[in-house]
Amino acid sequence: MKKIIFTLLLVWSYCYQSQAQDKFGQTLNLGLGLGGYSGYYSYTGHTMPVLHVDYEFDVARNFTLAPFVNFYTFSNSYYWGDNNHPNRYYNYTQTVIPIGVKGTYYFDELLNAGANWDFYLAGSLGFAIINSTWDNGYGGNPNYYEKPSSLFLDLHIGTEYHFSRRIGVFLDLSTGVSTIGLAIHR
Numbered sequence: 001m002k003k004i005i006f007t008l009l010l011v012w013s014y015c016y017q018s019q020a021q022d023k024f025g026q027t028l029n030l031g032l033g034l035g036g037y038s039g040y041y042s043y044t045g046h047t048m049p050v051l052h053v054d055y056e057f058d059v060a061r062n063f064t065l066a067p068f069v070n071f072y073t074f075s076n077s078y079y080w081g082d083n084n085h086p087n088r089y090y091n092y093t094q095t096v097i098p099i100g101v102k103g104t105y106y107f108d109e110l111l112n113a114g115a116n117w118d119f120y121l122a123g124s125l126g127f128a129i130i131n132s133t134w135d136n137g138y139g140g141n142p143n144y145y146e147k148p149s150s151l152f153l154d155l156h157i158g159t160e161y162h163f164s165r166r167i168g169v170f171l172d173l174s175t176g177v178s179t180i181g182l183a184i185h186r
Helices: 002-021 039-044
Strands: 027-035 048-060 063-082 085-106 117-134 151-162 167-174 178-185
Touching: 027 063, 027 167, 048 178, 085 151, 117 167, 151 178
Parallel strands: none
Antiparallel strands: 027 048, 027 178, 048 063, 063 085, 085 117, 117 151, 151 167, 167 178
16 A cells, blocks of 8 residues: 555656646736627627636646636617507617636647747636616517527637746637737746
């Protein structure tokens, strides 16, 4: 039993040392993007700014998980009326807060990237909290603009350039919202 524990500790120590060479986690990512014509955001029919925040932590060699939260709001008008309500444009505002987790695999070793660059592929899965409001007097379907499902899955490809050991900038191209932002490493 002692041999097994010693062997497991030795393997764990080796894995920890090799993983410590390339740490991607313990990073706060703050981004700004545009959503609206692709992925989950396509139902809005126009682009709008989206704020993004996530925190990455190491899970395995070259792989991180990052819980995230996004925020966006938009307004639109809808022409509607019936026998009890006059035909007119009713204003509509929707605030959406997507929450989820992003799994990222870094290809720095495979690409022999320099110390200042990170390259990755990722996928994010989450759900959206949606709050919709209409003008007073609107008696139609209050979910007219609401996407049928609040669940979403996005794919990402991205890069980060490190100005220093603690600060970098990233570009994340996504099937949902592509973002550019600041990475703060611990």
